Amino acid sequence: MANQHRVPGQLTRGQAALRSIVLALGALVFLFPFYYMVIGSLQTNPDTSLGGIFPNPANITGENYVAINERINLYSGLLNSGIFAGAVVLGTIVFGILAGYALAVLQWRGRGTTFALALLVQVIPFQLLMIPLYVMIARDYNLGDTHFGMILPYLINSTAVIIFRQYFLQVPKELFDAARIDGAGEMRVLLQVAIPLVRPALVTAILLTFIGPWNEFLWPFLITKEASLQPLAVSLANYISTIASSTANPFGAMLAGAVVLAAPVVVLFIIGQRFFISTDIGSGVKG
Structure with missing residues (x-):
């Protein structure tokens, strides 16, 4: 044998x-x-x-879902959360890709200092900046009780910039040089060469960015007073603190709201999780 x-x-x-x-x-x-x-x-x-x-x-x-929807309007809360999180994700991806590409690929004076500042921002808690931001956005810019007032402080995410920079650094520079030799401009190199090769970074940035504003409570609660503009996380918190006791089954209604709040994040992660373990960088390089 x-x-x-x-x-x-x-x-x-x-x-x-x-x-x-x-x-x-x-x-x-x-x-x-x-x-x-x-x-x-x-x-x-x-x-x-x-x-x-x-x-x-x-x-x-299913009465718990009906009960909480009658009190806080789940559809309106989901819509506001979607607008808030979607706009933040869009701004984060656009500015993160542009800044990450500039820090990783382009050569310009002050690049190292700019990256060091992006790292420094990571150690400054958002709560420390919240009051000055509120004064600036609500009083100076008059953007209180608006979606844009909620979105503005989150529009650029330094974490996404760092993620994209690190992924762009892994892409062989020969691919960029070959595209430039073929006559491609820098924006075309970014759109047609760089971005398709860093899909895992794109999905990672989307998931990490989406979860934060989707579950965010303190800043939307501070900047919005109109219930019709508040994201679902704020509406649920208001429900728990004010009118939950008047519901026949407040425990079940609160959990029903929590399920509705968590479901989009779970679905998004299930859809995007396979991209965490895949990369196309190797497909652009011949052996």
């Missing part, structure tokens, strides 16, 4: 099975809070005991 040699680094069946079990248990632990939130949002009478994990089918209802 021929001897079977195991490839170095290859897991045995037992090791592979153990790894699968550990990963499955880890997935269950991380998914359990979301599962519990969904189950709690569907219960007519809240059951916070351990048995509530497997609820009685007779106790399942």
Whole structure:
């Protein structure tokens, strides 16, 4: 019988099975809070005991979603959150790509200092700048109670600039030089050569940028007083602090609102997660 040699680094069946079990248990632990939130949002009478994990089918209802929608208008909150997060993502991607490309590919005086300043911004908490920003945007620019007033402080994200810079640095410079030799201008090089090769950075920046403003509470709450302009996170917080006690099942209604708030982020991550482990940089370079 021929001897079977195991490839170095290859897991045995037992090791592979153990790894699968550990990963499955880890997935269950991380998914359990979301599962519990969904189950709690569907219960007519809240059951916070351990048995509530497997609820009685007779106790399942969709009334909690109706109840909270009657109080805060989920559609309006989702629309405001979408406008806020979508505009921030768009601004972050556009300015992040342009700045990241300039810092990584172009040669110009002060490039190192500019990158150092982008790193320095990371250590300054936004809460430290919130009051001066509020005075400037609400009083000087008169942008209080507007979507643009919410969006403006988040329009440029230094984290995205750093992410794009690091990815652009990984792209072989020969690709840029070849495009320039063919007569391509710098903007064409960026759009047709650089951006298609850094799709993982693009998706990473979108996901990281989207989650922040989508869940943001403090700045939208500070800059908006009109309920019709407030994102869903602010509307839910107002609901919890003011009118939740008047609801027949405030626990279920709050969880229903939390499910609606979390669902778009989960869907976006499921759609984009495969791009985290893929890259097309190698496809542009011949062996």
